[in-house]
Amino acid sequence: MKLGLSALAGMLAASIALTASAQAETLKASHQFPGGKGDARDEMVQLFAKELAAADVGLDVQVYPGQSLYKAKEQWGALTKGQLDITSFPLDYASGRVPQFSATLMPGLVRNHDRAKRLNASPFMTDIKKLIEDNGAIVIADAWLGGAFASKKNCITSPDTIKGQVTRAAGPAFEQMLVGAGASISSMASSEIYTGMQTGVLDATNTSSGSFVSYRLYEQVTCLTEPGENSLWFMYEPMLISKETYDRLTPEQQAAVMAAGKKAEEYFDKEAAGLDDKMVEAFKGAGVEVVSMSKEDYDAWLAIAKETAYKEFAEKVDGGQDLIDKALAVE
Numbered sequence: 001m002k003l004g005l006s007a008l009a010g011m012l013a014a015s016i017a018l019t020a021s022a023q024a025e026t027l028k029a030s031h032q033f034p035g036g037k038g039d040a041r042d043e044m045v046q047l048f049a050k051e052l053a054a055a056d057v058g059l060d061v062q063v064y065p066g067q068s069l070y071k072a073k074e075q076w077g078a079l080t081k082g083q084l085d086i087t088s089f090p091l092d093y094a095s096g097r098v099p100q101f102s103a104t105l106m107p108g109l110v111r112n113h114d115r116a117k118r119l120n121a122s123p124f125m126t127d128i129k130k131l132i133e134d135n136g137a138i139v140i141a142d143a144w145l146g147g148a149f150a151s152k153k154n155c156i157t158s159p160d161t162i163k164g165q166v167t168r169a170a171g172p173a174f175e176q177m178l179v180g181a182g183a184s185i186s187s188m189a190s191s192e193i194y195t196g197m198q199t200g201v202l203d204a205t206n207t208s209s210g211s212f213v214s215y216r217l218y219e220q221v222t223c224l225t226e227p228g229e230n231s232l233w234f235m236y237e238p239m240l241i242s243k244e245t246y247d248r249l250t251p252e253q254q255a256a257v258m259a260a261g262k263k264a265e266e267y268f269d270k271e272a273a274g275l276d277d278k279m280v281e282a283f284k285g286a287g288v289e290v291v292s293m294s295k296e297d298y299d300a301w302l303a304i305a306k307e308t309a310y311k312e313f314a315e316k317v318d319g320g321q322d323l324i325d326k327a328l329a330v331e
Contacts, residue, residue, distance in 0.1 A: 024053075024058045024059055024060045025058060025059055025060070026059075026060045026062050027060070027061045027062070027085035027086055027245065028061075028062055028064065028069065028085045029045055029048075029061050029062065029063045029064065029085065029086035029087065029088075030063075030064045030067075030068075030069040030075055030078070030084055030086070030087050031045060031063075031064075031065055031066075031075075031087055031088040031089070032066065032067045032075075032189060032190070032191050033065060033066065033088070033191075033210070033211070033214055034065060034066050034214045034215075035063070035065025035066055035068075036065070037214060038214075039210060039213075039214040040210055040268060040271040040272070040275060041088050041143070041210060041237065041268075042063075042088075043267070043271075044088060044141065044143065044264045044267055044271075045061075045063050045065075045086070045088050045239065046063055047263060047264050047267050048061065048086075048140075048141070048239060048260045048261060048263070048264040049061035049062075049063055049260075051260035051263045051264070052256055052257060052260040055256035055259065055260065057250075057252050057253045057256040059249075059256065059257070061085075066191075067191060069084070070084060071189075072090075072093065072189035072190070072191055073189060075087045075089050075093075076089060076093065076094035076097065076137075077097075079136070079240060079241075079242045080135055080136030081136070082136075082244030082245060084242060085241060085242055085245045086140075086239065086240065086242070086245075087239070087240050088143070088237060088238075088239050088240075089237065089238065089239075089240055090105075090170065090208075090235055090236075091104045091105075091128075091132075091235075091236045091237065091238060092104055092105035092170060092171035092172075092235060092236070093171070093189070094135075095171055095172055097135070098135055099316070099318075099320075100127075100128070100131050100318070100319060100320070100323060101131070102171055102172050102173045102309075102317070103124075103128065103173075103313065103320070103324065103327065104128060104235065104236035105170055105171040105173055105174065105233075105234070105235045105236070106173045106305075106309060106310070106313065106324070106327070107173060107174055107177050107233070107301065107302065108232050108301070108302045108305055109234070109324070109328070110144065110231075110327075111230070111231055111234070112229070112231060113146060113272055113273045115330065116144035116234055116272075117144075118330050118331065119327065119330050122326065122327070122329075122330045123326045123329075124326035124327040124329075124330065125142075127319070127323060127326065128236075128323075132238075132240065136242065136243050136244065137242060137243055138240065138241050138242075138243050138246050139238045139239070139240060140238075140241050140257060140258060140260075140261030140264075141238060141239035141261040141262070141265035141268065142236075142265055143237045143238055143239065143265065143268045143269075143272070144234055144235065144236055144237070144272065145208035145209060145210055145235050145237055145272060145275065146208070146209050146227040146231050146234055146272070146273070146275065146276050147170075147206055147207055147209055147211075147212075147227065147233030147234065147235060148206065148207075148209060148224055148225055148226055148227055148231075148233065148276075148279065149162075149204065149206045149224070149225040149233070150204065150205055150206075150212065150217060150221040150223065150224045150225065150283075150288075151165060151203060151204035151205075151221060151223055152197060152204070152220065152221050152222055153165060153203050153222070154222075154223060155223040155225060155289060156223070156225045157291060157293055157294070157297045158296075158297045158301075159180075159181035159297075159300050159301055159304055160181070160182070162178060162181050162182065163181065163182035163183065164182060164183070164184075165183050165184070165203035165204045166183070166184045166185075166201065166203045166204070167183040167184065167185060167203065167204040167205060167206070168185075168187070168188055168193055168196060168202050168204070168205040168206070168207070169185060169187075169205075169206055170190070170206065170208075170233075170235060171235075172309075173305075173309035173313060174233070174309070175187070176308040176312055177301065177304055177305040177308050177309045179308070180304045180307065180308035181301070181304055186201055186202055190211040190215065191215065193205050193207060193211075193215060193217060194215050194216065194219075194220060197217070197220035197221070198220060204221075205217070205221075206233050207233075208233075208235055208237070208275075209227065209275040209276045209278070209279040210275045210279075212224070212283070213275070213278055213279050213282050218282055218283045218285075218286035218288050219286065221283075222288065222289060223288065223289040223290075223291065224279070224280070224283045224288050224289070224291070225290075225291055225292065225293060226276065226279070226280050226290055226291070226292055227276050228292035229292075230292070230293045230294070230298035232293070232298065232301055232302070232305075239261060239264060239265075241257060310324060
């Protein structure tokens with residue numbers, strides 16, 4: 001039986017449409033952390049990509065680690081403009097655009113991993129996530145990292161031990177507290193700390209436990225102050241998807257993204273506390289002295305933070321005092 005031209009054209013169009021639908025759309029995921037070297041944040045994103053591909057909903061993820069697609073602090077702008085689909089991102093890096101995000105790296109506000117988990121289900125995080133969405137992104141996985149202090153000069157314990165040192169802090173709140181203790185500040189992303197120390201720009205730093213190991217900072221410092229029971233430093237580093245990207249997905253694809261995000265979050269949750277232990281092990285193995293802050297040291301730092309970072313945040317950031325109160329209300 002011979003087919004007419006119109007029938008053949010219809011069959012060809014259907015064949016092309018079927019082929020196109022069978023080809024998965026590739027989403028771009030960017031982060032600043034080393035890839036393929038055991039960094040838990042990279043592994044979280046890689047797991048997300050694997051889970052989403054396995055869901056078979058027409059979505060793949062291409063992961064670009066180590067700032068290979070965007071520089072660390074360029075990711076928020078690219079994400080919220082729809083130029084980037086997914087990122088694992090220290091939210092405080094975007095506090096220049098959304099000042100309320102500084103609450104996710106406020107000295108002493110989290111203190112330990114158990115409290116970080118409780119914060120995720122609190123009114124505090126409800127407000128933070130609404131701000132994230134209002135500004136063009138959606139959280140697909142929560143992640144909190146503990147962090148530490150380290151110096152080339154001496155061990156950092158009480159506030160007076162950092163006086164006179166040029167220090168890197170991850171965000172404005174920590175910078176304000178450190179200046180209050182007599183330090184000078186040199187701002188940079190965690191991926192730049194190694195070079196900063198190597199070239200003499202920095203004397204000291206604070207960053208996440210994961211970054212201390214991934215960026216081999218044990219090669220540049222003489223003393224590490226581990227998080228321990230009295231950790232001033234906790235940072236929220238969620239996985240985010242561009243709202244523009246998310247809104248154009250089908251309901252089935254959106255559900256698959258969130259399910260894959262849940263798996264990634266569960267993986268990271270199991271890894272987070274262990275990152276502190278891995279850091280201590282790596283630094284001791286490299287011959288670096290490792291110390292802890294006493295409760296008296298912690299309280300002295302917190303007193304400075306309340307007079308500097310907390311006060312500034314409450315006075316100058318819209319809704320700042322309310323965010324602090326909601327975070328401190330979490331038992």
